[in-house]
Amino acid sequence: MTALILYGVALILLLLSYIHDKGKTKKALRRAWKSFENVMPQFLGIIFIIGIMLSVLKPEVISHIIGKESGIFGVVLSAIVGSITMMPTFVAFPTADMLLKNGAGYAQVGALVSTLTLVGIITFSLEAKYIGKKATFYRNFLAFMFSFVVAFVIGKAVGGA
Template sequence: MTIILYLITLILLFISFIKDKNKTKKALKKGLKAFENILPQFLGVIVLAGILLAIFSPELISKIIGDKSGIFGILISAIIGSITLIPGFIAFPTAALLLENGAGYMQIASFISTLMMVGIITFSIEKTYFNTKFTIARNLLAFIFSFIVAFIIGKVVI
């Protein structure tokens, strides 16, 4: 499947190049620049995840946020996701690494949900544009919603 996607991409790139060389070159340069900007974050999180996976054995990960950790593991994952500030394109590969090393689906669903929706780190910025009451309510509802997501994922996947 990956090879097919690469082939389709190359064919579309070739068609774009034939249609308008300047726009294609400009788009490729812009894409490369975006990749260069993302790369340090991506490598930093991957290195951090690698170090954590080297320190924490799959057994320990499974014990803390594995299938058998139950609501405690979901809560730990939700708290970590709430205070972590990483973009989705880094969060999903990290979640896959955690799953491969013993994390549970419900726990990862809670982590990803809070990571994307709860903003403890961005609270001060958000309350500037909205008000404090709204920001607290939104974050609290998002935190609660992450448990609903985890429950649904648990029913669908398991």
């Protein structure tokens, strides 16, 4: 129901924008479509890879590796995988949903998503060019440590880490 309301509000605002300035609205829609075209191949590729992985790995295996029972080991493993994986943020949340539906624990997925979005081992050298190696290291280190705080809070809130 919430989605329906949000889509309705968006449609109404789009119509108001179109009535106010047709040219700008058309230009904005063309830009939005271009952005969508640029993002969709990445999104579909990652969803495809995750889908294959989920079809190969049984939910019991996922639950054993990063499930609620995996405890701190699963949280650390998830944080490490998230730190070295490069994935757009908009793909991280559907991936988390798929993992949760297949037996992953909330704390473990919290650590994964947190590090996916905050830690950038792959992009370290690029980031270091702009803010320096020391600042990049500290930022990544603090973000990595923060992922454990996120995992702990989510684990306690949902009921188990």
